[in-house]
Amino acid sequence: MDIFLQQIINGLTTGSVYAIVALGYTMVYGVIQLINFAHGEVVMIGAMTAFTVIMAVVGLGLPLPPALIVLLGVLAAIPVCMAIGYTLERVAYRPLRHAPRLAPLITAIGMSIILQHVALLIWGRDPRAFPQIMENTSFAIGGAAISSVQIAIISMSVILMAALTWFVYRTRFGIAMRATAENVHVAGLMGIDANRVIAGTFIIAAGLGAVAGVMVGTYYGIAHYTMGFILGLKAFSAAVLGGIGNLAGAMLGGLLLGLVEALGAGYIGDFTDLCRWPVVSGMLSERCADGGHVVLFGSNYQDVFAFAVLILVLVFRPSGLLGERVSERA
């Protein structure tokens, strides 16, 4: 099996999920220049809601095709998440729009803690296993395997990105959104209701988050009330990598981050195996004998990559790959 190609496929799959979540961060940032700290929790709630619905439908025992059942889960998760996204905007952001920047950040953190613990109350402390109803057939391509779930995730996110791009560039609301992102006051003078646009942006971001949540759930087969935290962090890193506030950047950043993470986790063990280092392996001759390994950093450091990428981008190119300057305060 070709490990390199396999890691690329896995990376593209997780990367397309990151891209969808990163779009949520970047859209909100575009219109209000603030990070929506609770976005990761919205994704988590999406996964959990879909989980409940899928379990209920499976429990009914209707002869429905598995893809339809998952679709029902998605359709249930989207309105729930949209409602949460709207609530977030109304409770945590709108009343503090003219407050010092610290204030909305703190309320968003508070909301995210509340969402996490409400989820804990509803779904419990233990990880919930997603029912594996999608039959996981693998297709061989060039020495690697791609599963039907991976194909579904990648194609779904491509469709979503295309739809979002159309929405933002071709519809009235999309134009209003871009105008607000450009300049709220002037957009107001042109007759655009900023409140409506901002609320709408939160709602769309949350809807995308819901779909991403279901993707993560079906891909890893598990959902947990703390899953939103690290996923949100990674997606945010992806958004910064691409250039925050920039839609194409979020898509690119998500895919790149997925690739970096998959390849990194796949190869870091080999690179940091001290037995492969010329001088050091001599000193460790006992432990390296008979093909032994002394691996400094194994794949359990996978979660560190996103953070390393975030720091490196902030040091060397804070505006991201496709973004404009962000270093000054608005």
Next chain:
Amino acid sequence: MKPYVRFPRWFGLALIALALLLLPHLLTQVGTAWVRIANFAILFIFLSLGLNIVVGMAGLLDLGYVAFYAVGAYVWALLASPHFGLHMPFWAILPLGALLACIAGAVLGAPTLRLRGDYLAIVTLGFGEIVRIFMNNLSSPFNITNGPKGITRIDGMNVAGMNFSATDTFLGIPFSGPTKYYYVLLLLLLLVIVVNLRLQNSRIGRAWVAIREDELAAKAAGINTRNVKLLAFAMGASFGGIAGGMFAAMQGFVSPESFVLHESIMILAMVVLGGMGNVWGVIAGALLLSFVPELLRYTVEPAQKALFGKMLIEPEVLRMLLFGMALVLMMRFRPAGLWPESRHKREMSEMKEEAA
């Protein structure tokens, strides 16, 4: 009209000092556990005053403060336990822990502090998580942190041959281990309060407040904003390091479990609740929130059992829900805290008028 008796200012302070000195002995009568709870309350006051420098004075949102606390705790744990067979004295490791935490803070702050404030928040959030991943995984191939099992049998404090883990008797009064730690913590607390109070009206303190209120104007007034912010961040981190060292010494055991995001949020809630930037407000906030878990344990559990026959909401979950709501409600209705700093209050109300 003059009051009948006028007590001099030192009299009130002396009374407070006396009460604080007698407190552990009174608490011992109730139970040694209460001395320990008081110790942790002091530790949290210490931590929140450290965070107050960063969040309250300089207005930099640090969501991974517990990582610096962890650095201090692990420095103490590694250098004074049978894990490596090292048993260094406290006067060497406590400053070392502070120094390493300070360096970690500076290294983290340098790339992020020249950017917008929200980047710092998310980078510190990530840093807290990364430190935890390292603590959990640095057990192979070389066992440094002993992984999730943590480090046990850590040396307590030992000053001039006096062991802080055992009970001693002075002048016929027994001093238990926790009681002795209480006095050490009280001393450290006094130090951090003095530092905070002196900072508040110092040149640096005013520079921090200026940055918090309007960075651009501060820059125009000739403040080197990046360096001054970095100073606040590093100083806050080093206080976290000292607190971590004391934590390791008191507990005798550290593991990654003690340094989760929730702890950072709790410390943040203490600072926000009391009033960002105001030393006495922060102390009150920290005291209040330190005793909330104890209070919930003694009231919510029995109340739920009596009402519903079983536990519906664990006190731990309820506590986090309350903290989350406190953060949201405080920012909405009393953004300057329950006991706001006068200057901050003025600015916050001016801002409200402007917005209206």
